[in-house]
Amino acid sequence: MFKSLILRILAVSFFVFGCSSALAQDKANYAYLGLEPEIVTNYISDSAQKLGYVRVSVELMIHDVNQLEIAEHHMPLLRSTAIEIFGQQPAEKVKSLTGREDIRRAILKALQEHMQQETGGEVIKNVIFTKYLYQGA
Template sequence: MAENTAAPAPAKKGKLKLIIMLVVIIVLAVALSVAGTLWFLGGGLPGGGEGEQQASPAEPAFVASSYIDLERPLVTTVQAQGRQRYAQVHLSLEAPDPAALAAAETHMPLIRSQLVMVLGNSEFNELQTPEGRSTLAEQLLATVNQVLEEEGEPSIKRVLFRNFVVQ
């Protein structure tokens, strides 16, 4: 038998080097792309102190509102073309400061009295329109804030209708 005495062919190291070089180039391209995108969007490069200093004073802190419900509805009569009609309104008060709601709770008898007077002075036809209800909400807010201001307390943000019935 004839033996193959020829030396084995050396392994092709050129292909392995080519594959490693391509992987390194692709990883570098991705890294540069991410860094460039961050830089163009104004975020700065990661670890750079400039972007962190600029972003912190720009955003104000979020303050969640608190609410209280008036337990009993406001019920009163309203005028409608010479006839008496009834209005029943369930209200909630909104404020970012819980101290304002605590003050409103403390002065609730005075606030309810003033709110019933404002509601009683309303016109029936106006209360049937969305614009009239919006105007009434603004009047009720002004009334509540006026009472709280007279008592030296912080003001509330909004008066919300939970239920609104006129008949």
Template sequence: MFKKILFCIFYLTLFSPFNLASAEEENAEPVADYQYYALEPDIITNYIKPGKHLGYIRLGIDLMVKSTTAYQAVETHEPIIRDRIITILGEQSEQQIKSITERKIIRTRCLNAANDAIFEITGTRPIEDLLFTKYLDQ
């Protein structure tokens, strides 16, 4: 009888949910603290348009970062991020600005340029994604 009770106690402690939870916590990766950094004010710049007309684009941009340190890096280096994005937009033609498929390519180029700009200074690539929250062209 004593052996049965001892076996039951051993069995319950071995497979208890508390033991399983602590084992999962040990194997779990740190939870990412995703945050969004909005570039304020919106970016307004010109683009290449044929003829004597001047084309302009207005963009609202949010940058997704994974941690508070990445958020601080983006906040600190916002001017160079804005410069790289404005440079890329200024190189685009009217056809590229108005095309939806080209818009995705422009977004990817802006993301890579922003990460490269920060990488040159800090050695890290803190931006996970770049989102156009507003996209107006004329």
């Protein structure tokens, strides 16, 4: 009897957790949009004689598939914002892992603010760097 009770409890818990994860997947209707072509821009290097550059592939996580067309429409603004932020970064930030995360967060915040101003809603959920290369002094 005790064994039967444990099996029933396990079956019910698997059913409950399985249904909740399926519901969570139904609610998440994210879309992804790449900033094409890759961003290649200069950054502030330590040496005035050498120029540093960064090459990054950026993917935007869009809150809803229905907002994908809105994000595509504003692609020039989104690309320009990301390029501008990278161009303002010092070499230490570009080259470090924590700096890279700071840059990603700064881009995310700026993109969210721009889309809020332009569309009145939150369109961009996250920014993902899928390739990140830098060269410089």
